Amino acid sequence: MANAKIKIDEAVSADIIDGKTRLILAGEQLFAKNGINGASMREIATKAGQGNHAAVQYHFGSREGLVRAIFDYRMDQMETARGAMLHLARIGDRLKDARTILEIILLPQLDLQDADGNHSYASFLSQYLLQSRSPEFGDFGGSEPPNLTLALRLMRERVDYLPPYVAQRRLISVSLMFLNILMRHHGTDESAFGESFQDALEDTMEQIVDGMCMPLRLRPT
Structure with a gap:
């Protein structure tokens, strides 16, 4: 049972990481196309395949937080x-x-x-x-x-x-x-x-x- 829980937790963590990355990449594309202030958080969440339209706020806190996350993600790459x-x-x-x-x-x-x-x-x-x-x-x-x-x-x-x-x-x-x-x-x-x-x-x-x-x-x- 303990091993099963670990596997479930790892899967959940991987899903969270993947979801955040999708938001980062969707934000990058929409900011590039429409301007950093021209894309709504709802549009970014939809493009990232997130059913929760508040996903950006949940993961990054704000538009500025997402902008910094995009910058940091690419810098690390x-x-x-x-x-x-x-x-x-x-x-x-x-x-x-x-x-x-x-x-x-x-x-x-x-x-x-x-x-x-x-x-x-x-x-x-x-x-x-x-x-x-x-x-x-x-x-x-x-x-x-x-x-x-x-x-x-x-x-x-x-x-x-x-x-x-x-x-x-x-x-x-x-x-x-x-x-x-x-x-x-x-x-x-x-x-x-x-x-x-x-x-x-x-x-x-x-x-x-x-x-x-x-x-x-x-x-x-």
Whole structure:
């Protein structure tokens, strides 16, 4: 009887985890399509196959809680890739190279696709970043996975000549540049743009490095 109860509890726990994940993925898709404030909690619950229309509030407490959960869920998914990239950078003595660090921060997002093969996370993250108001470098209001945290610390050390609020502003700006190229080009007919996605990505990464690392030039007062 005890073993049976354990199995039942495990099944219930797995169902709860699966249900939360479905809500996270449904929220990501609908937020990407309709805006973070444009999708109702009822719509998200329905898309996730939840009969209880209060499922979002039950699991996440609020819309803001779901937004943070989406961000944290995707950040955790990218941790393994970032760890492998950090390892290679360490072996190659490239942990101070700006292009390498920015690739560690940005490129794992290429592999994040929703059930329809779209980059809904890129659209969601664009909206998330546009709402960020923190002046602290790398602070986006979510969790701090260790590999991402390390990559952000390396980037901050690389641009230590910038005030933290400038470095944060630039980090958001270059992230939006990357997300734009991902949403606009990836998975589409290359003939519509006159260049391949890889060519567009390479050019964008060069712009990102320059934009992140250029010296701060202020007009004299």
